[in-house]
Amino acid sequence: xxxxxxxxxxxxxxxxxxxxxxxxxxxxxxxxxxxxxxxxxxxxxxxxxxxxxxxxxxxxxxxxxxxxxxxxxxxxxxxxxxxxxxxxxxxxxxxxxxxxxxxxxxxxxxxxxxxxxxxxxxxxxxxxxxxxxxxxxxxxxxxxxxxxxxxxxxxxxxxxxxxxxxxxxxxxxxxxxxxxxxxxxxxxxxxxxxxxxxxxxxxxxxxxxxxxxxxxxxxxxxxxxxxxxxxxxxxxxxxxxxxxxxxxxxx
Numbered sequence: 001x002x003x004x005x006x007x008x009x010x011x012x013x014x015x016x017x018x019x020x021x022x023x024x025x026x027x028x029x030x031x032x033x034x035x036x037x038x039x040x041x042x043x044x045x046x047x048x049x050x051x052x053x054x055x056x057x058x059x060x061x062x063x064x065x066x067x068x069x070x071x072x073x074x075x076x077x078x079x080x081x082x083x084x085x086x087x088x089x090x091x092x093x094x095x096x097x098x099x100x101x102x103x104x105x106x107x108x109x110x111x112x113x114x115x116x117x118x119x120x121x122x123x124x125x126x127x128x129x130x131x132x133x134x135x136x137x138x139x140x141x142x143x144x145x146x147x148x149x150x151x152x153x154x155x156x157x158x159x160x161x162x163x164x165x166x167x168x169x170x171x172x173x174x175x176x177x178x179x180x181x182x183x184x185x186x187x188x189x190x191x192x193x194x195x196x197x198x199x200x201x202x203x204x205x206x207x208x209x210x211x212x213x214x215x216x217x218x219x220x221x222x223x224x225x226x227x228x229x230x231x232x233x234x235x236x237x238x239x240x241x242x243x244x245x246x247x248x249x250x251x
Contacts, residue, residue: 001233005030008081009230010073012064012122013091015042017191018141021219022088022226027055029227034077036062037091064091064118065110074125083133086230087126089119089163090141094156097196103155115159116166123170127179134178137230140167142183144245160185164241171239180238182229187245188216212247 009026013019015037027033027050035047035057043059050057058080062073077084093114096107119140130136145157146164164183171181188207190198198204198216208214225244228234243249 002029002227002231004086004227004231007031007085007230008034008077008083009086009088010034010036010077010084010126011088011090012036012062012073012118013141014088015039015046017193018186018189018219018222019088019090020046021223022090023057024050025220025223025227026086026230027057028053031086031230032056032081033058034073035059036073038063064089064122065114067121070118070122070125074122074129078129084126084129084136085133086137086139087122088139088141088226088230089122091118092141092156092159092193094153094193096155097152099151100154108155111155111159112162115156116162119163119166123181127174127177130179131174131177136179137234138170138174138179138181139226139229140164140181140183142167142185142241144185144187144243144249146185146241147243147249167241168239175238180229180234182234182237182239183241184222184225184229185241185243185245186217186222187211187243187248189222190216190218207248210248210251211245212250215246217244217246 009031011023014023014035023033035043040061047057047059060073060076062069140163142163143160146160167183
C-alpha cells in the first residue's frame with residue numbers, strides 16, 4: 001500500500017529541511033522526484049546526491065511567489081517524465097518576528113503570496129494533468145501555528161490556517177475527479193527555518209516540557225507522513241490536516 005515506485009513527485013522548498021527529507025524519502029521509495037527551491041546550485045546538489053545513490057531526481061529551480069516560474073516548474077516536469085502523481089507544496093516564508101501591531105503591509109503580503117497564493121497557483125496548474133490520469137495527491141505543508149495563537153509569529157500562523165482551509169476547499173472541488181488533497185501540520189522540527197527557536201535553550205526546554213514526547217521532531221519524521229499521504233495507504237483520506245507535533249497540541 002505504500003508503494004510509490006515510478007510516481008512523479010514535485011516538492012517545493014526541497015533543497016533543505018523538511019522538503020529535502022521528503023525528497024530523500026520519496027526517492028528511496030522509488031519515486032521520481034523534482035527538487036525545487038529558489039537557488040539553482042542548492043537544488044542541483046540535492047539532485048546529484050540522490051543520483052549518486054542510483055535514484056531518480058531532477059533539479060528545477062523555482063521561486064514559488066512567481067507564477068511564471070511555477071508554470072515553468074510544471075512544464076519542465078511534464079517534459080521530463082510526462083506526468084505528475086504527487087505535488088507537495090512545502091516552500092514557505094516568515095520574514096517577520098513580533099506582534100501583529102508591528103506587522104508591515106509588505107511583510108504580510110509576502111507571507112500570503114508565498115505561503116498561500118502559490119499553493120493555489122500550483123495546485124491549479126497541476127490539477128488538470130492529475131485529472132487526465134484520474135488520480136493524484138496534493139499535500140500542503142501547514143503547521144500547528146494554524147491551531148495555536150502566537151505573540152511573535154501570528155502572521156505566519158494566519159497563513160498556515162489559510163492553507164488548512166484551502167485543503168478543505170480543494171478537496172471538495174477535486175475529490176470527484178479522483179484527486180486527494182491533504183495537509184501536514186508539524187510541530188517544532190529541527191531545521192534551519194526554526195533554528196532561532198531551538199537554539200534558544202530556555203525556549204527549547206519549555207518546548208520539550210510542553211510536548212508529551214519530550215523532544216522536538218526531525219525532518220524525516222514529517223517525510224514519513226508525506227509518504228503515507230502520497231500512497232494508496234491514505235486512499236480514503238482527503239481534506240484533512242494531519243498533526244505531527246509530538247503531542248504538543250493535546251495539552
